[in-house]
Amino acid sequence: MKANIAIIGTGGTIAGRGESSVNTSAYACSVVSVDEILSGIPELASLANLQAEQLLQMGSENFATEHLLLLGSRISRLLQQDHVDGVVVTHGTDTIDETAYFLHLTLKSMKPVVVVGSMRPPSALSPDGPLNLYNAILVASSPASRGKGTLVVSNDEIHTARDVVKTSTFKLESFRSPYGPLGYVVEGMPRYYREPARSHTLETPWSIEEIDRLPEVGIVYAHGGIDAGMVDAVTNARMSGIVYAATGNGNVAEHVVGALLRARREGLHVVRASRTGSGVVIRNGAQPDDKYDWLVVDDQAPQKARILLMLALTREARSAELQRMFHRY
Ligand code: DGL
Numbered sequence: 001m002k003a004n005i006a007i008i009g010t011g012g013t014i015a016g017r018g019e020s021s022v023n024t025s026a027y028a029c030s031v032v033s034v035d036e037i038l039s040g041i042p043e044l045a046s047l048a049n050l051q052a053e054q055l056l057q058m059g060s061e062n063f064a065t066e067h068l069l070l071l072g073s074r075i076s077r078l079l080q081q082d083h084v085d086g087v088v089v090t091h092g093t094d095t096i097d098e099t100a101y102f103l104h105l106t107l108k109s110m111k112p113v114v115v116v117g118s119m120r121p122p123s124a125l126s127p128d129g130p131l132n133l134y135n136a137i138l139v140a141s142s143p144a145s146r147g148k149g150t151l152v153v154s155n156d157e158i159h160t161a162r163d164v165v166k167t168s169t170f171k172l173e174s175f176r177s178p179y180g181p182l183g184y185v186v187e188g189m190p191r192y193y194r195e196p197a198r199s200h201t202l203e204t205p206w207s208i209e210e211i212d213r214l215p216e217v218g219i220v221y222a223h224g225g226i227d228a229g230m231v232d233a234v235t236n237a238r239m240s241g242i243v244y245a246a247t248g249n250g251n252v253a254e255h256v257v258g259a260l261l262r263a264r265r266e267g268l269h270v271v272r273a274s275r276t277g278s279g280v281v282i283r284n285g286a287q288p289d290d291k292y293d294w295l296v297v298d299d300q301a302p303q304k305a306r307i308l309l310m311l312a313l314t315r316e317a318r319s320a321e322l323q324r325m326f327h328r329y
Contacts, residue, residue, distance in 0.1 A: 003085040003141035005048040006078045009034025010056040010071065012092025014129040016121030024124045025170050030057050032122060034090060040122060041130045048085075048141045060092030060099065060117075065214040065310065068102045072208035079109040086112040086140030090133065093117035093166055093174065096152060100161035101307050104150040104200045105329060106208040112145035115161070116153050119172050128155065128172050135185040142190045148182065149200035157181040160196040162329070165301050167277070178278040178299065199328055206311050214310045215240035219302050221275060222246045222253070231259035234268070241269040241309045245302035250274055250281035261292060269322060270294040271309055273302040283323070293319050298327045 009015065011030030015037060018027030034052045038044060055074055056067060071089065078084050091099060100115045107113060116136035118129030136153040139145050150161040154175040163177035183192035218234035220226075222245055234242045242263055246252055250272035252260065260270050272294060274281050281296040283289050289296055297305045305326070312325045 003048045004083050005050055005137055005140050006084050006087045007034060007038065007050055007052040007137075008071070008074060008078075008087065008089045009037070009052065009054045010060070010089060010091050011058045012060055012090065012094075012096075012117045013121050014090050014092075014116065014118040014133065015057065016123070018121050018123045021123060021125045024120045027121045027123065029059050029092065029121070033057070037090065037122065037129070037133070041133060043134060044137060047134065047137050050137070058092075060095040063095050063099060065216070068099060069208070069211060069214065071099065072103055072106050072211075075103065075113060076107055076109075076208045079107065079111050079113070084111070086114070086145070088133070088136045088140050089113070089115045091115050091117050093119060093154075095303070097161070097165045097175075097301070098303050098307055100150045100152050100164065101304050102311075104161035105204050105308070105311055106206045106211065107150065107201055108207050108209070109201065110147045112140045112142070112148065113150045114140045114145075114153050115150060118154075119168075119170060119174055131156075138185055138188060139190050144190055144192055147201075148192075149196055151182070153185065156185050158183045158185065158190060158192070162196060162198055162200065162300075162304070165277070165303075204329060205315055211311075211314055215313045217241040217243060217306045217309045217313075219243045219245055219306055221302075222251075222256070226253060226256060228256045228259040231256060231263060235259070235263040235266055239268060240313050241271065243271045243273050243297075243302050243305045243309065245273050245275040246281075246286075247275060249279070249286055250296060251286045257287070260294070264293055269309060269313065269319070271297060271305050271326070273297045273300065273305045275302065277301070295319065295323050295326060300326065
C-alpha cells in the first residue's frame with residue numbers, strides 16, 4: 001500500500017528558474033509552485049499518495065523566527081492527521097540546516113519529516129531537484145525512517161538535521177555532516193547505517209504547539225582584527241543571546257572579552273562556538289566560562305547553536321541548565 005505524504009512548498013532553488021539551461025548558479029529562485037515542481041516529475045506518482053500545499057514562496061535566507069514557527073505549526077498539524085504518514089518540505093538550501101534542526105527539536109511525532117532542496121534549478125542541465133525530491137518522498141514513506149527526527153535528503157544521502165550543514169555555494173555534494181550521513185538512497189531504497197545519537201522530537205522539552213515567539217539571538221563571526229563593537233551591536237540591539245563564532249576551539253581575542261562580559265552583565269547569554277566547521281569547544285578551556293558565566297557549544301555549528309539557544313531560552317534562564325542542553329541536543 002502506498003504511503004500518504006504531505007508536501008509543503010516554501011521556495012528555494014528547487015523552485016527556481018534560469019534564463020537558459022546552462023544557468024546552473026545564476027537564476028531566479030522561489031518562482032515555480034510546488035504543484036508545478038511535482039507535475040514535472042511523473043515518477044513521483046508511483047511512490048506515494050501526494051497532497052501538496054504552498055505555505056511560503058521565498059528564499060530561505062529570508063526565513064525569520066516567525067517563518068520557522070509558521071512552518072513548524074503547519075507540519076505539526078499535518079502529522080496529527082491519522083492518514084498522513086510523513087511530511088516533505090521543499091526548501092531553499094541556504095538555511096535548510098537551521099530549519100531542519102528547529103523542526104528536529106520541536107515536532108512531537110515519530111513520523112518522518114524530510115526537508116529537501118536542490119543546488120541547481122529545475123531548468124538547468126542535470127538538475128538535482130527531481131532526484132532529491134524523489135528520494136525525499138521515498139525516505140518519508142519508509143517505515144525505517146520513523147523515529148529518526150527530521151532528515152535532510154540531498155545527493156543520494158540522508159542526513160540528520162542536527163549535524164548537517166551546507167558547505168558549498170554550488171556543488172551538488174554541498175551537504176555534509178561531520179560524522180557522515182545516516183544512510184543513503186540507492187535504487188529507490190533508503191539504507192540506514194547509523195542512528196541520531198542525541199535527543200530529538202519526543203525526547204525534547206519543546207513542542208511547537210506551545211511556542212508562540214522565540215527570543216532573538218545574534219551570531220558574531222570572529223576574525224583577525226575584529227572590532228569589539230560587533231559584539232556591542234548585538235548587546236545594544238537588546239537581543240537575548242550572542243553566539244560568538246570564535247576562531248579555533250572557541251578562542252576569544254583579548255580585546256573582545258570585555259564586550260562579551262558586558263553582554264552577559266546586561267542579561268544576554270554568551271555561547272562560545274567555533275567557526276572551523278567541526279569539533280567540540282571545551283568548557284573552561286580557552287576561556288574561564290564558569291567565572292564569566294558563559295556557555296559553550298558541544299559541537300554545534302554557530303547557526304545550530306543559535307537555534308538551540310533560542311529554544312532553550314523559551315524554558316530556561318539558569319546557565320547550568322542551558323549548558324546541559326548544549327550537551328544533550
Ligand atoms: N535563495 C537561496 C535559498 O533559498 C537559494 C539557494 C538554494 O536553494 O539552493 O536558500
